[in-house]
Amino acid sequence: MDLRLLNSFTTVVAVGTVSKAAAELMITQPALTRQIQQLERQLGFELFVRHKGRLELSAAGLKFVDAARTVLASAEAARSVADSLAAGRLARVRMAAPTTTLTDVLAPFLAELLTDDPLITVEEATYATAVTGLRSGVDLAVFTAPPPRFLHSRRVAVLPIWAYVHPGHPMASSGRVSVPELAAHRLIVLEGTARARQLLDESLVQHGVAAADLIECRNPQVAQALAAARRGVAVLSDDARFGLTGLPISTPQGALTLTLHAGWDPQHHAAGTLDDLARRLRAFCATRYGCQGDAPFAS
Structure with a gap:
């Protein structure tokens, strides 16, 4: 016709x-x-x-x-x-990211985009589902661990993992906490698939200590709510809520941190646009969190 x-x-x-x-x-x-x-x-x-x-x-x-x-x-x-x-450009961009990255990093980033920028939508994804998604329609994914080598990637942020305590907690005025000191308290943590939890577990092993008590949560906001109710110390990479005090966790290598990586298919027709978005996300994180994608968080 x-x-x-x-x-x-x-x-x-x-x-x-x-x-x-x-x-x-x-x-x-x-x-x-x-x-x-x-x-x-x-x-x-x-x-x-x-x-x-x-x-x-x-x-x-x-x-x-x-x-x-x-x-x-x-x-x-x-x-x-x-x-x-x-x-080689995109009118729409489909992104994938873990829950915390989506709510605390990407949502504020999207709110600052201009009207002539691509329309970006974001879906929740684990590391594995993000990798799979990049083969089936996802344009750009944000990972909390290094992406597979077959992807193009850019490190966009190095963020602290916080020990969140109620302002009345004995550690609240200490400024920071070591891993052995942290292990002596009841810890409120996410499930084992969460990157912040994995990094905490690795650090406990490296220090040769075990947590005295653990409360495991699926949702980071619930973990912070429990910390606000004085039920323990929430160990998370999320932004602070409920008036909690965030303490950097010190290790011999510096503060315990989590690194965000943006990854995309090198054969994507708009790979240049995706790289530009990753660079802009890195600049946004530097402004919002005072950190650089290629430099560690100051300890």
Whole structure:
């Protein structure tokens, strides 16, 4: 079906007369009339009828016009995608990230984007599902551990892992806490798949100590709520909530930190755009958290 003929038909419907539509399309009125007649021959039914000297949609034309508009809209969308592919840019970006990164880092980042930036949507993902997603429609993923080597990646932030305590807690005024000191308290932690939990566990092993008591939570906000209720010390990379005091966790190598990496398929048609987004995310994190993607958090 000829899109040009569909466009001529919907233009006549939109402006109301053949003469006005011809002027809109910048063709002669007889030429437009021939186009409508050609479309009617292709369809096998009349699109317009004359009623009291005026051109009106036929019953069939009235039913067909919505379908014609849908076809034209789909064609325009396909043309837009093709233009983006040819230019190596993206109108929409689909991202994947862990829950904490999504809420504390990416959501504030998206709020500062400009209207001419790509439209970015973000879905929650574990490390494994983010890697899988990059093979099935996800454009850019943020990881809390180094991405696989077959991806292009950029380190975007080095963030502290905090020991969160109630302001009335004995450690609240200490400024920081060591791993052995931390192990002596009841710890509120996330499940073992969370990167902050994994790094804490590794640090406990390196120091040769074990936590005196553990409360395991699935949700980081619930963990902070329990800390605010004086049920223990929440060990998380999340931003502070509930008026808690965050203490850096010191190790012989410096503060205990978590590194964020942005990763994408090197064969992606808009790899340059994705790299630019990763650079902008890094700059945002540097401003928001006072850290650089290529420098450790100051201990």
